[in-house]
Amino acid sequence: MPVMIALVAAVAVGCALYVAEGLFAPVAFALFVIAVVWPLQRRLQARLPKLLAVLATLVVTLAVVGAVTSVVVWGFSHVGQWVFANAGRFQVLYAQLGDWLEGHGFVLAAIATEHFDVRWLLRLFQDVSGRLQGLASFLVFTFVYVLLGLLEVDALVSQLKALERRGKGAFLLSAGADIARKLQKYMAVRTLMSIATGAVVWVFTLTAGLELALAWGAMAFAFNYIPFIGPFIATLLPTLFALAQFESWEMALFVFVCLNLIQFLSGSYIEPRIAGKATAVSPFLVLFAVFFWAFLWGVPGAFIGVPILIAIVTLCAHHPATRAVADVLSGLPAHEVPAHEVANHEVVGPHHRAPHRDPAV
Numbered sequence: 485m486p487v488m489i490a491l492v493a494a495v496a497v498g499c500a501l502y503v504a505e506g507l508f509a510p511v512a513f514a515l516f517v518i519a520v521v522w523p524l525q526r527r528l529q530a531r532l533p534k535l536l537a538v539l540a541t542l543v544v545t546l547a548v549v550g551a552v553t554s555v556v557v558w559g560f561s562h563v564g565q566w567v568f569a570n571a572g573r574f575q576v577l578y579a580q581l582g583d584w585l586e587g588h589g590f591v592l593a594a595i596a597t598e599h600f601d602v603r604w605l606l607r608l609f610q611d612v613s614g615r616l617q618g619l620a621s622f623l624v625f626t627f628v629y630v631l632l633g634l635l636e637v638d639a640l641v642s643q644l645k646a647l648e649r650r651g652k653g654a655f656l657l658s659a660g661a662d663i664a665r666k667l668q669k670y671m672a673v674r675t676l677m678s679i680a681t682g683a684v685v686w687v688f689t690l691t692a693g694l695e696l697a698l699a700w701g702a703m704a705f706a707f708n709y710i711p712f713i714g715p716f717i718a719t720l721l722p723t724l725f726a727l728a729q730f731e732s733w734e735m736a737l738f739v740f741v742c743l744n745l746i747q748f749l750s751g752s753y754i755e756p757r758i759a760g761k762a763t764a765v766s767p768f769l770v771l772f773a774v775f776f777w778a779f780l781w782g783v784p785g786a787f788i789g790v791p792i793l794i795a796i797v798t799l800c801a802h803h804p805a806t807r808a809v810a811d812v813l814s815g816l817p818a819h820e821v822p823a824h825e826v827a828n829h830e831v832v833g834p835h836h837r838a839p840h841r842d843p844a845v
Contacts, residue, residue: 514629559702659802678708715747
C-alpha cells in the first residue's frame with residue numbers, strides 16, 4: 485500500500501508540474517540561479533550595501549544569460565538563413581536517397597522520402613527560432629524570482645539555523661550548502677567544457693571547409709549544456725549540412741566521425757575527470773532526467789533536468805532514511821562513494837547535530 489500511495493503521489497506531482505509549467509519552471513530556474521550566483525553576492529555584500537550587492541549580482545547574471553542566449557539565437561538564425569538559401573540542395577539529396585532506398589528494396593522508406601518536402605526543414609528552424617525568442621518572457625519571470633530570492637537568502641538561513649537548534653530538520657542546512665556547492669561546480673565545469681567544445685568544433689569545421697564554422701561552434705557551445713541530447717544535435721546538424729554542401733557521403737561521414745570523437749573526449753573523458761566524483765550521478769538517470777524534464781517543460785526542462793537530479797540525490801544523501809538511495813543513484817561502486825558524503829552521513833544521525841556550514845560554500 486505505501487508503494488502504491490507513493491506512485492500515485494509521484495504521478496500527481498508530475499501532472500501538476502506539467503500543467504503548471506508557467507508557474508513552476510521559473511521558480512525552479514530561479515532557485516538554480518540563486519544557488520549558482522550566491523558566492524558572487526556574498527563577496528559583493530561584504531563591500532556594498534545588501535540592495536546594491538543584489539542588484540549588481542542580478543546585472544552580472546543577466547549579462548551572462550543574455551550573452552549565451554544571443555549566441556544561440558545568432559547561430560540558429562545564420563543556419564536558418566543558409567537552409568533557406570540552399571533548400572534545393574536538401575530536396576535533391578532526399579530525392580537521391582529515395583532512389584537509393586528503392587533500388588535496394590526499401591519500398592516503404594522510398595515512399596516516405598517521396599513525400600518529404602524541404603519546407604518541413606524550414607518550418608523546423610522557424611519553430612526553434614520562435615521558441616528561442618519566446619524565452620524572453622520566461623526569463624523575465626525567472627529573474628523577478630531571482631531578485632526576490634537573493635534578498636531573502638539570509639532570512640532563510642537564519643530560519644534553518646533556528647530549526648536546527650530546535651532539533652527539527654537538522655540536515656537541511658548542510659544539505660542546502662552541499663547542493664549549492666555541487667551546482668556551482670557543475671555549472672563551472674559545464675561552462676568550461678562548453679567553451680572548449682565550441683572552440684574545437686569551430687576550428688575543426690573551419691579547417692574542414694564547412695560553411696558557417698563560427699555558427700557551428702556557437703551551437704556546439706550552447707548545446708553542450710544539455711547532456712546527451714545537446715551533443716547529439718550538435719553533431720547531427722553539421723553532418724547533414726556537410727552532406728548538402730559537399731554532396732559527398734564520404735565527407736559527411738568524416739565530419740560525423742570527427743565531431744563524435746570531439747564530443748566523446750569532451751563529455752566522457754575530460755569532463756568527468758575535471759568534475760570528479762562529488763557530482764557523480766548514474767548516467768542512466770542523467771539521460772532519464774533530461775528526457776523527463778524535457779517532456780514536462782521543453783527546452784528549459786532539458787537544461788535544468790540534471791541540476792534537479794543532483795539536488796535530489798544530494799538531499800537524499802544528507803538524510804539517514806534515504807542515504808542508501810543516494811548511494812545507489814550515484815552510479816558509483818560502494819568503495820568509490822566520496823569521503824565527504826560518508827562524513828556527512830555520520831554526523832546527521834538521529835543523535836548527532838549536523839555541522840554548521842555556510843550555505844554559500
